[in-house]
């Protein structure tokens with residue numbers, strides 16, 4: 001199948017955004033072959049950055065990154081291999097690093113706990129170590145998850161200074177990775193020594209469930225629903241009453257980019273941890289999320305099921321994003337209705353019309369952000 005990109009008529013001047021900080025910068029992005037990484041690679045390229053990705057080839061039928069056909073350097077390499085990662089860093093000499101590579105699936109982490117800890121904890125340590133040994137690196141944004149917090153199943157949102165934890169291996173690995181990030185920040189990239197003993201600022205970004213086109217990972221609600229709709233099948237929904245924060249993939253990405261901007265501008269106070277979650281209208285049950293998606297593609301047919309295999313997963317998980325809103329001026333752009341609409345339409349266009357809406361979705365997202373006069377658009 002040949003996929004056609006879909007773009008808006010008006011060409012948006014994007015390179016000036018985020019204070020044109022990314023124009024001409026060398027950006028190393030781990031996890032570029034994945035769902036979030038492929039969107040970020042495209043956005044960075046539109047911002048005028050020179051991008052080098054480190055990731056593995058994805059096993060699923062489609063790869064969003066391959067479909068996008070971006071003109072960027074791609075290194076298929078394992079972050080568990082420090083020597084190889086170091087070699088790529090020293091060859092590319094990045095200015096800024098976005099670290100997204102991970103084993104990100106809770107259910108797979110029960111089947112493969114050692115691999116999950118190895119990739120997410122030791123792999124992240126290797127990436128930070130490569131940054132430490134590559135003096136060109138001025139800014140690092142390391143991506144973890146809302147699941148890094150010790151979950152108390154309460155209604156309040158977690159704040160950045162709450163205890164880390166994690167019941168399942170994936171969540172615990174993200175809690176551990178946060179401890180590694182904190183240790184590297186205190187031991188090697190300490191804000192007090194910035195400009196004297198080192199030149200690098202390190203922050204972490206914690207986001208919740210994200211949705212949007214181009215995700216084909218197994219055991220995730222949206223890809224499961226869309227694959228079933230494309231095959232004209234009914235989809236079984238497990239844990240329909242579980243509450244999740246739903247936001248479009250572009251929302252946390254705008255937060256990561258805003259954070260990277262502040263670090264590159266040498267604003268030391270931003271070298272900390274930051275939550276990027278949806279507002280309250282984006283926190284709804286799995287059943288309601290599936291119903292919202294079905295409004296935009298009538299091939300989506302849902303059957304509610306009780307889980308056959310009971311694995312512990314967090315039921316209630318909210319982030320308190322006050323810090324990002326007030327200090328970083330980061331705000332969500334799309335309403336939850338828009339998020340579900342753009343997501344369902346992306347897959348509908350992909351499967352029914354062989355059309356890739358990624359670029360058009362980014363343009364639509366930026367246009368709404370401009371209307372809302374968000375600082376990063378200026």
Ligand SMILES: NC(=O)c1ccc[n+]([C@@H]2O[C@H](COP(=O)([O-])OP(=O)(O)OC[C@H]3O[C@@H](n4cnc5c(N)ncnc54)[C@H](O)[C@@H]3O)[C@@H](O)[C@H]2O)c1
Pocket residue numbers: 030031032033034035036037054055056057058077078079080099100101102103104119123143144145146207208209210211217
């Ligand atoms: N998708 C979500 O809802 C969500 C929510 C919270 C946090 N996150 C975090 O965001 C990041 C990206 O998640 P995603 O949804 O895009 O996942 P994904 O599975 O689509 O992509 C993961 C990426 O990591 C790479 N990777 C995995 N193991 C690797 C290894 N050993 N060496 C090199 N590369 C490796 C993959 O090749 C891929 O490029 C992860 O850190 C994840 O924990 C995702």
